[in-house]
Amino acid sequence: MKYETIINQPLIAAERFDLRPLRLSDSGLIALNAGDARVARSSSNIPHPLPPGTAEALIARAQADDRSEDIWAIDGTKSGGSEVMGLVSLMRVDDGQSEISYWVAPAYWNTGVASAAVETLLAANPHGASTIFASVFQDNAASARVLTNCGFRYLGDAEAFCVARGATVPTWTYSRKAK
Numbered sequence: 797m798k799y800e801t802i803i804n805q806p807l808i809a810a811e812r813f814d815l816r817p818l819r820l821s822d823s824g825l826i827a828l829n830a831g832d833a834r835v836a837r838s839s840s841n842i843p844h845p846l847p848p849g850t851a852e853a854l855i856a857r858a859q860a861d862d863r864s865e866d867i868w869a870i871d872g873t874k875s876g877g878s879e880v881m882g883l884v885s886l887m888r889v890d891d892g893q894s895e896i897s898y899w900v901a902p903a904y905w906n907t908g909v910a911s912a913a914v915e916t917l918l919a920a921n922p923h924g925a926s927t928i929f930a931s932v933f934q935d936n937a938a939s940a941r942v943l944t945n946c947g948f949r950y951l952g953d954a955e956a957f958c959v960a961r962g963a964t965v966p967t968w969t970y971s972r973k974a975k
Contacts, residue, residue, distance in 0.1 A: 805866050810916040812875045813909070815868035815884060818858040822869055825880035826851040829901040836960035838936050839899055844960035864888045866922065870900070870913045877904070884913045886923050894925040898942075910942045918946060918972065926974050931956065934966040948972045 808815040818826075827846055829835055836844035843850065858867040865887040872881045882900035889895050896917065900910045918928060930948060932939040933956075944950075948970035958965045 804861060805868075806920065806922050808868070808916055808920045808922070810912060812912060813870050813872040813877065813881065814874060815913065815916060815920075816871050818855045818867055818869055818883075820852070820855055822880050823851040823855060825878060825901075826854065826869075826883070829880065829882070830899070832902055833960065834902055835899050837958065838933060838939065839897075839960070840956045840958050840965075842899075842960055868913075868917070870909060872904075872909075881909055882913065884917050886917065886925075886928075888923060889929065892924075892926040893929065894923045894927075895929045895931075897930065898939075905938070910939070911945050914942055914946045918974075921974050928972050928974065929969065930971075931967040931969045933958070934968055940968055940970075943970045943972075946972070 805817045827850065830842050830851065831846035833844050836842040857863060865885050867883055867885040869879065869883060870881040871879050873879055878901065881904045882898060884896065884898040886894045886896055896914060898910055898914060930943050931954065932943065949972065951969040951971050954967045954969050955964045956967050
C-alpha cells in the first residue's frame with residue numbers, strides 16, 4: 797500500500813480504488829447515493845429525504861482540523877468506477893480505540909467493494925488503534941457479513957437510533973484487534 801498525506805489525512809491506495817479524503821466536488825455523488833432510502837435506512841445518521849446542504853456539511857466536518865472522525869471516499873476512478881462508490885470512516889472513541897463505519901452506493905452492492913474498503917482501511921490503521929469497533933443494524937445481514945469476513949468478532953446486541961427510520965433499531969456490535 798502507498799500512503800500520501802492530503803488534508804492532514806492519508807490517501808490510501810488499494811488495487812481497485814483509492815481511499816481519499818473528501819473534497820467539495822464529491823457533494824453531488826454523496827447526496828445522490830446517501831439520499832437513496834436504502835442507504836439512509838442502513839445508517840444511523842443519514843436522514844431521508846436528504847436535506848439540501850447535508851453533503852456539503854459532511855465534507856466541511858470531514859475537512860476540519862479538529863475533527864474526531866476521518867472520512868474517506870471510496871474512489872474507483874483508477875479502475876473505471878465512480879469517484880464516490882461509497883464512504884468509509886474511522887471515529888476516535890477512546891485512547892487506542894476507533895469505530896469504523898461505511899456505506900456503499902447501491903450500484904456497487906454485492907461486488908466486494910465494502911469488504912475491500914474495510915480491509916484496506918484496517919490494514920492501513922491510520923489511527924494506530926489497537927481495537928476497532930463496528931455496529932450494524934440486525935436487518936442488514938450484508939453489512940454483518942462484511943465485518944465477519946474482515947475478521948470482526950461479535951460482541952453483543954445493542955440498539956441505535958436511525959434518523960431515516962425515525963426509530964430505535966436493534967444492532968449487532970463487533971470488534972477486531974489490530975494486526
